[in-house]
Amino acid sequence: MDRLAAEDMVMFVNAATTSTGQREFHSQAAEQRASLEFLHEYVAGNYRDLYAAVLALDINDLNAALIVRRLLSTSAEATPEQRALEGRLIARRLAAMPPQRVYDLFRDLRRAGVNNRRTRAIIRDWVAGRPDQAFDAVKYRQGLKRALRHAHLTPSRVAPALHDELGTFLFRTATRARFRSPLLESWRRAHYEQAAIYALPYTVAEGFAAKHGVDRSVFLARIKPNLTRLESLRLRESAGTDADLATMPLTRLATYVLSLPFADRAERRAELTAALRSSALRTAGRNAGQWGRVAAVLDDSFSSYGSGVKRRRPLAVAVAGHYLLEALAADYIPLWTSGATDPLMAQPRGTTPLGHRILDALSHEPDRLLIVSDGWDNSPPGLAGEVLRVWRTRLDPDRRVSATHLNPVYDAGDYDVKRLTPEVPSMGVRNAEDLPALVEFARFTEGRTGFADLSAHFTDRVTRFLETS
Amino acid sequence: MSTVDLTGLTALPAQVWGAVRLVPLVRDRPIPGLRLHARLYGDDPSLVVLPDNTAYTAYIPHGFVATWSDSPAATYGTHLTPPDPTSTIRLRFHRRMARREERNRLRFLPLHLAVEGYLALHFNGPNVLWDEWSQRAIRRGLSPRAEQAYAGAQVEGLADALKIFEIHPDQCGVALYVADALAAAFVVPHPDDYRALHSTLLLDMYGELVHHYALLSAPVPAFSARLNDTHVRSLADLRAAATRQSTDWAAFHATTMTAGLLDATYDIRRVYRAGPFTLSRFLPGFRPKEENHIGELITDQRGRTAYLKTFRLSESQIRRGHLLNTLATHDWHLPTAAESLGTTPAAFGLRLDKAGFGHLLNDHVLASYRSRSRRPTP
Numbered sequence: 083m084d085r086l087a088a089e090d091m092v093m094f095v096n097a098a099t100t101s102t103g104q105r106e107f108h109s110q111a112a113e114q115r116a117s118l119e120f121l122h123e124y125v126a127g128n129y130r131d132l133y134a135a136v137l138a139l140d141i142n143d144l145n146a147a148l149i150v151r152r153l154l155s156t157s158a159e160a161t162p163e164q165r166a167l168e169g170r171l172i173a174r175r176l177a178a179m180p181p182q183r184v185y186d187l188f189r190d191l192r193r194a195g196v197n198n199r200r201t202r203a204i205i206r207d208w209v210a211g212r213p214d215q216a217f218d219a220v221k222y223r224q225g226l227k228r229a230l231r232h233a234h235l236t237p238s239r240v241a242p243a244l245h246d247e248l249g250t251f252l253f254r255t256a257t258r259a260r261f262r263s264p265l266l267e268s269w270r271r272a273h274y275e276q277a278a279i280y281a282l283p284y285t286v287a288e289g290f291a292a293k294h295g296v297d298r299s300v301f302l303a304r305i306k307p308n309l310t311r312l313e314s315l316r317l318r319e320s321a322g323t324d325a326d327l328a329t330m331p332l333t334r335l336a337t338y339v340l341s342l343p344f345a346d347r348a349e350r351r352a353e354l355t356a357a358l359r360s361s362a363l364r365t366a367g368r369n370a371g372q373w374g375r376v377a378a379v380l381d382d383s384f385s386s387y388g389s390g391v392k393r394r395r396p397l398a399v400a401v402a403g404h405y406l407l408e409a410l411a412a413d414y415i416p417l418w419t420s421g422a423t424d425p426l427m428a429q430p431r432g433t434t435p436l437g438h439r440i441l442d443a444l445s446h447e448p449d450r451l452l453i454v455s456d457g458w459d460n461s462p463p464g465l466a467g468e469v470l471r472v473w474r475t476r477l478d479p480d481r482r483v484s485a486t487h488l489n490p491v492y493d494a495g496d497y498d499v500k501r502l503t504p505e506v507p508s509m510g511v512r513n514a515e516d517l518p519a520l521v522e523f524a525r526f527t528e529g530r531t532g533f534a535d536l537s538a539h540f541t542d543r544v545t546r547f548l549e550t551s
Numbered sequence: 552m553s554t555v556d557l558t559g560l561t562a563l564p565a566q567v568w569g570a571v572r573l574v575p576l577v578r579d580r581p582i583p584g585l586r587l588h589a590r591l592y593g594d595d596p597s598l599v600v601l602p603d604n605t606a607y608t609a610y611i612p613h614g615f616v617a618t619w620s621d622s623p624a625a626t627y628g629t630h631l632t633p634p635d636p637t638s639t640i641r642l643r644f645h646r647r648m649a650r651r652e653e654r655n656r657l658r659f660l661p662l663h664l665a666v667e668g669y670l671a672l673h674f675n676g677p678n679v680l681w682d683e684w685s686q687r688a689i690r691r692g693l694s695p696r697a698e699q700a701y702a703g704a705q706v707e708g709l710a711d712a713l714k715i716f717e718i719h720p721d722q723c724g725v726a727l728y729v730a731d732a733l734a735a736a737f738v739v740p741h742p743d744d745y746r747a748l749h750s751t752l753l754l755d756m757y758g759e760l761v762h763h764y765a766l767l768s769a770p771v772p773a774f775s776a777r778l779n780d781t782h783v784r785s786l787a788d789l790r791a792a793a794t795r796q797s798t799d800w801a802a803f804h805a806t807t808m809t810a811g812l813l814d815a816t817y818d819i820r821r822v823y824r825a826g827p828f829t830l831s832r833f834l835p836g837f838r839p840k841e842e843n844h845i846g847e848l849i850t851d852q853r854g855r856t857a858y859l860k861t862f863r864l865s866e867s868q869i870r871r872g873h874l875l876n877t878l879a880t881h882d883w884h885l886p887t888a889a890e891s892l893g894t895t896p897a898a899f900g901l902r903l904d905k906a907g908f909g910h911l912l913n914d915h916v917l918a919s920y921r922s923r924s925r926r927p928t929p
Contacts, residue, residue, distance in 0.1 A: 108715060384717040420720075433563070433575070433717045437776065441790050460717060462564035462796050464775030472780040472789055 084533030091132050091536060092527045093498045094125045096510035098136055098145035100499055101492035105389040107396075108458065109494040117494035118148070126152050130160065134168045135540045137175045138547035140516045146175050147187040154204070155196040169200065170548055176208050181218060184208065185225025192232040205233035206240060215241040216265040219251055221283045227252045280304045284313050327357035332365050333513040336402035339426065340394045347426050354426060362405035365515050369410055376411035377448035379439045380404055380425075381455035382418050387430035388491075397430050399490040400454045402514030407452060410518070415446045419455070434458060436502070437465025444473060450484050452521075456491040457500030457508065467503035474505040486524045488517065553819055555812060555833070555848065556856055560738065562726070562804035563719055564797065570768035571712035572731060574804060576724035582740035582857045585828055585849065589751050590614045590658070597643040599660065599667070605674070605694070607667050610702065611645070612754040617657045617849065617858070619826045649823045649830055657825050661860050662755055664822065665847045668832040669864070670696045673875045676911065677883035683900070684883065688911040693875075698868060700756035707765040710753055718746055724859070726809060727752065730768035733812055733842065734761040738859040740849075758865040774800065811842030812861065819848075827852045835864070837872035871906050897923045 101118050105111045126133045126149075137149055150172050153160075160168060176184050188205060191197075209229060212218050218226050230237060230252065237249035247261050251269075261267040264281070271278035272290045279290040284305055291301040302321035309317065314325040315338055327335060339347065339354050347354065363370055386397040404425045408414045416425065417439045420432045436459040443451055459466040470485065487508040489499035501508040507527035509520045526536050560576040567573075590613060597611040648667055649659035676692030677684045703709050706729065722745050724738035734757055739745045776796045783789050805813070817833035824830075828849050835843040846861035864872070881888040889899035900912055900920040909917060 385715065431718075431720070433566075433719050437793055441786070441793060445786055445790075460564060460566050460773075461719075462776045462800060463567070463773040464777075465793055465796060468776045468778040469789060469793060472778050472783055472792075473786075476780050476783045477786065477789065 087129060087132075088526065088533040088536045090125065091129065091136075091540075094121060094133075095136060095139060095141070095523075096489075096499045096508075096527075097121050097492055097497060098139075098141035098149075098510075099512050099516075100142075100490060100510035101494075102142055102144050102392070104391045106392065106491055106494075107385045107388055107456070108491075111391075113494040114492065117492075117497055118145070121497050122148055122152055126156065130164060132537075132540060134164070134171050135544050137171045138540070138544045140512070140519060142512050143179055143183045146179060147183055147190070150175065150187060151190055151194070151196070154191060154198070154201045155194060157198050157200050165200065167544075169204065171544065172204055173207060174548055174550075176204070177211065181212070181222060182225070185222050185229065188225065188229040188232065192228060197232060202233040202235075205229050206235055209233075209235065210240045214265075215248060216244055216263045217283065219244075219248055220265055220269050220286055223252065280308065282308070284309050327354070328360040328364075330357070330361060331513065332358070332361045332406060332515050333398055333402040335361050336405070336514070337394065337398040340398055340401065340428065344427060344429075351426060358402075358405045358426075359409070362402075362409040365406055366409040366518075369518055371410070371412050373407075373410040373412065374449035375413040375415075375447070376407050376450045376452065377415040377443035377446050378404065378407050378417065379436065379443050379451070379453045379455065380416060380418050381434060381436070381453075382420050382422060382428050382430060383432055383434035383458075384430050385434065385456055385458050394430060396456050396490045397428055399488075399511060399514050401425050401428050403452070403454045403488070403511075403517060406514050406517055411450075415443065415448065417443050433461040435461040435465075437462070437467075437469045440466055440469050444469075444483075448483060450521075451486070452517075453485070453487040453502070453506075454511070455487070455489065457487070457489050457493070457502060459502065467501075470503045470506045474503075484521075486521050488520060554814070554816055555846070555859065555861075556854065557736075557738070557805075557809070557813060557859075559855055560724055562801045563722075564800055565728075565774060565804075566712075566716055567771055567773045568712035568715060569708035569770050570730045570765050571708050572728040572771055573712060573716050574726040574728070574808070575719045575722045576726060576738060577719055577721040578723040578742075579721075581723065581742060582851060582855060584826075585617060585619045585740045585851070585857050587615050587617050587739050587741075587744045587748060587858060589748055590616055591754075592643055595643045597645060599645040599648060599663070601667070602647060605671075607648070607663065607670070609663055609666075610756075611643070611660055611663055612702070613751055614645075614658055614660045615748075616652070617659065617825065617828075617830075619655050619657075619828055651823075651825075655826065657823060657830070659823075659830065659847075661751075661847070662862050664830075665832045665845045665860070665862055666698065666700070666756070668820065668834060668847075669845045669868070669872065670698060672834065672872060673879045677878075679882050679884065681884055683885045683896075683912055683916045685911060685913045693908075693911070700758055700862075701762040703753040703755050703757060706757050706762055709757075709765065713750060713752055716749070718749060722746075725749075725752070726804070728771075728808070729757075729761050730764035731771055731808075732760070732764055732863070733809060733844075734758075734764075734863050736809070736812060736844075736846070736859055736861045738848075738856055740857040755860070756862065758863050758868065760865040761863060812844050815842070815844075822847070825849075828857060830858075834872070837869055837876050839869055839873050840866075841869075843869045843872070867906070871908070874903060874906055874908065896920075 097118060101114055103111060103115045103118055134153055137146060153168050191201060238246045241248045244263050247263055247266055250257055251266050261270060268278045268281035272282055276294050276296060279287045287305055306323055309323060314323040315330055317323050318325050335358060380400040382397055382400060388395040404416050419434050419436060419439050436455055485506045487502050487506055488511040489508055490511050493500045499508055499510045507524040509524050511520055559578055563575045563577055565572045565574045592611055592613060597609060599607040601607060648664040649657060652658050674693050676688045680689060721742050723742055726733060727735045737752060739748060778792045815835055817835055819831050819833040821829055821831045828851055830849050832847040834845055837843060843864045844861040845864060846859060848856055849858035851857055877888050877892060881891060885899060886896045889896045897920040900917060901924055904917060
């Protein structure tokens with residue numbers, strides 16, 4: 083029973099890390115959604131404590147929102163102690179999530195008719211805890227308005243700093259009175275004054291710019307200071323923003339690099355490589371150079387293209403993983419499935435001879451073996467699993483070499499990421515930045531540690547998660 | 552009579568999706584001097600005017616253009632073609648199945664070339680005016696002769712299988728299996744051509760058998776690797792065992808999976824000679840209850856297969872070919888043909904009728920055959 087529970091939880095963590103409910107290379111969005119829906123229902127019904135505790139792990143925002151939604155809509159099933167802990171976990175998680183995601187969650191709660199006292203309190207606390215409510219009111223106007231309405235909140239109470247202006251701004255749009263808050267006032271003036279739009283957030287200003295017919299290049303040049311970090315990365319090519327690549331998150335940076343044409347990548351090789359390396363070094367932190375001899379098998383087969391909505395995501399994780407491992411390892415051997423040697427020029431192409439690459443990797447006698455692949459080993463199918471099995475049972479029974487498979491793709495049919503072999507742990511990975519934590523967690527998936535260990539690990543993570551608030 | 556030869560092409564491990572198994576065929580070196588690219592014709596029904604004043608009507612969504620030269624050649628990334636004028640004409644006319652467009656460029660209609668060869672089999676009808684044959688058979692032969700096929704898009708799961716298929720960098724062909732029956736073999740001279748033409752497999756036609764197999768079959772299992780670990784002492788042993796998997800598979804594929812295509816003998820007829828290359832089409836021996844493929848191929852002067860495309864005949868199509876062949880070898884004399892199959896003329900006549908050739912027989916002859924079959928044998 084315990085073992086089953088441990089396996090279920092590992093499976094759920096993998097799913098919650100990888101699946102974004104979007105189309106993947108091998109499955110449609112609807113399949114992913116249906117599969118995820120079932121898994122959430124199953125885990126929430128059987129292991130409510132652990133289900134809530136997963137909020138403390140590095141799962142993706144979609145799944146965090148799904149968990150919060152399910153916990154709030156099934157409040158009646160929880161004991162008072164459970165509710166207290168869940169409440170703290172939810173509050174902590176929502177604080178860490180991007181606000182647009184939280185507003186989407188509130189919208190979903192509203193649509194589902196979830197309006198219990200706990201939900202209202204959580205919405206109230208979250209809105210009150212926002213650093214700048216005027217900013218939210220302008221940028222997420224509809225979201226905030228609906229959240230306030232749904233939770234029966236008095237605007238002046240959740241935003242005392244705005245001197246009763248929030249209610250007027252959101253609900254009494256007919257009044258054209260001046261606002262004392264500068265951002266709200268800019269928004270009011272932006273309706274008829276071009277200069278005022280440059281004080282607004284980019285997404286809002288864009289609408290006003292279109293309304294006033296402002297030339298796009300002029301608009302982009304003047305709105306530059308207001309761009310967020312990711313907006314400036316996204317607009318780097320079209321608007322020529324000077325986003326500092328080295329400060330970007332590693333996987334995000336890898337996605338950006340892969341989105342560039344080959345000619346640009348070749349031309350800016352030094353700049354891009356330096357940015358990737360420094361980002362990787364920052365991510366590695368104190369662990370840099372501590373991992374000994376590392377061999378990595380990285381999948382750049384055609385299936386690493388992902389899908390039209392997750393373009394080159396699996397490949398980006400592999401590229402980011404490459405630079406991170408380079409920083410972590412003292413001695414690093416990268417092996418791409420296509421046989422390519424230049425990660426900057428990576429492209430999703432060709433078959434997946436994973437088994438042969440793993441053999442190549444093992445022949446370098448590494449201390450650690452990492453495999454970043456979607457697990458669709460096809461040349462020949464199943465060879466990777468067989469090689470790892472025979473190697474574990476015959477050549478390395480003492481487990482001198484630690485081997486981990488990191489899989490960025492959720493397999494909707496299996497309710498888990500696709501595994502290579504039971505001998506080697508397979509972990510779901512969303513961002514390459516989580517790689518060190520995942521390698522630590524991998525020991526739970528090998529089936530040699532019991533439920534007690536896993537439970538202790540969860541408790542530990544929950545404690546740390548709540549402490550950091 | 553000769554065989555189809557796939558020397559120089561090695562099978563790599565298959566990729567499976569549902570009932571469809573795709574086996575990549577790779578060449579060590581591409582065949583120099585010949586390049587293929589696709590030309591799309593849209594969804595209008597097409598009419599091909601043939602040199603013998605007959606017409607071939609079919610759904611022809613695409614054609615191939617072969618360009619040859621004496622030196623190795625590269626095709627351009629894109630081929631500019633004049634835009635289609637907006638017209639209300641629903642028919643698209645082609646002249647000939649294979650037609651030279653320029654000094655070294657040939658346009659041909661893939662598979663239709665082969666299917667037309669099959670439809671034209673003994674198309675002229677009886678060459679001796681035996682009593683049994685109807686006036687219509689004598690005057691007009693088998694015309695109009697029709698067969699049905701399914702477009703690739705209608706074959707269940709084929710579109711998905713082609714979409715997620717991972718093309719090998721050296722891949723010059725593919726063997727397509729549906730429920731582990733060889734549905735089509737497709738070979739091109741150069742890997743870049745294959746990459747460009749991979750998706751045209753969806754525009755090709757497939758027989759009723761392939762369509763039904765795809766619809767009704769359960770997913771086929773992948774041939775997963777199995778390593779015997781009893782003799783593995785070192786990494787070198789493990790590598791040897793892994794390499795053996797690939798060579799075993801290639802041998803198994805060549806000797807077992809494609810046996811139905813490669814072991815049979817074909818009646819190969821030349822259609823066009825393009826410099827050092829020969830475009831031919833071939834017909835099988837029409838052996839009932841066996842695999843029978845029709846197809847077309849381009850060979851170079853050394854006999855290497857530069858291009859190959861096959862169509863698997865359905866059982867009823869094989870039967871029709873078999874009956875026509877039997878009649879033709881016996882000069883369309885019904886009693887001797889029947890005797891050669893070990894049956895009576897009446898039973899043979901009824902078999903012809905069932906196969907869709909009833910209109911070739913005189914009405915009264917057919918009626919007497921029918922009444923004879925109803926009468927209890929003494």
